[in-house]
Structures are given as C-alpha cells and as structure tokens.
Amino acid sequence: MNFLDFVFPKRCVVCKRAGSYLCGNCFVTLSFDVKNLCLVYNKPTFNNLTHPVCKSKYAIDGCFSAVSYNKTTKKLVSSFKYNPYFTDFQFLLTDLFYESLI
Numbered sequence: 001m002n003f004l005d006f007v008f009p010k011r012c013v014v015c016k017r018a019g020s021y022l023c024g025n026c027f028v029t030l031s032f033d034v035k036n037l038c039l040v041y042n043k044p045t046f047n048n049l050t051h052p053v054c055k056s057k058y059a060i061d062g063c064f065s066a067v068s069y070n071k072t073t074k075k076l077v078s079s080f081k082y083n084p085y086f087t088d089f090q091f092l093l094t095d096l097f098y099e100s101l102i
C-alpha cells in the first residue's frame with residue numbers, strides 16, 4: 001500500500017464498497033457481449049470496421065468496444081477521467097480491455 005492508497009482508500013467506483021475500484025457485485029453487471037457496429041449508421045459490421053460504402057474523408061475506419069455501455073461502464077470511464085489520484089486504476093481498465101480481446 002502506498003501513501004496515496006492510505007489517503008484515498010480504494011472503494012468501488014459504482015457502489016462505494018471498500019476494497020477495490022470495482023467490487024465483485026458490480027463486476028458481474030459488465031457485459032462483454034459487445035456488438036460490432038459501424039459507427040457511421042450504427043449497423044452491424046464485420047471485424048469492427050466501417051462499411052466501405054460508409055467511408056468518407058472524415059469517417060472513422062472502425063472501432064473496438066471492450067464492454068457494453070451501461071451504468072457501471074459509465075462510472076468506470078468517468079472515474080478514470082476525473083480522478084487522477086486513482087493510482088492503479090488504469091490497470092483495472094487494461095485488464096478489462098485484455099479480457100475482452102480474449
């Protein structure tokens with residue numbers, strides 16, 4: 001435990017339970033069942049790529065989602081953005097991203 005963990009003890013970012021940034025009860029609310037969507041018209045696509053007919057000069061080539069967007073995901077993202085003193089929070093997000101890739 002480092003000094004910052006002592007000053008700012010880890011709590012679940014969703015339900016505030018002490019111990020970790022994401023407790024087991026909130027972890028099970030994450031859904032790794034993401035749909036591959038073309039972001040231009042929000043239609044299913046193959047391999048997360050933008051449909052060739054949807055491509056334009058400024059369109060994104062594709063995107064990958066690690067988890068479905070819900071209340072828990074929203075709290076994880078906002079906690080990462082607005083709490084710079086969460087020293088090892090990025091490891092949790094990296095693990096979620098890695099888990100989704102598998």
Ligand SMILES: [Zn+2]
Nearest residue numbers: 012015023026
């Ligand atoms: Zn929780």
Ligand SMILES: [Zn+2]
Nearest residue numbers: 038041051054
């Ligand atoms: Zn498309």
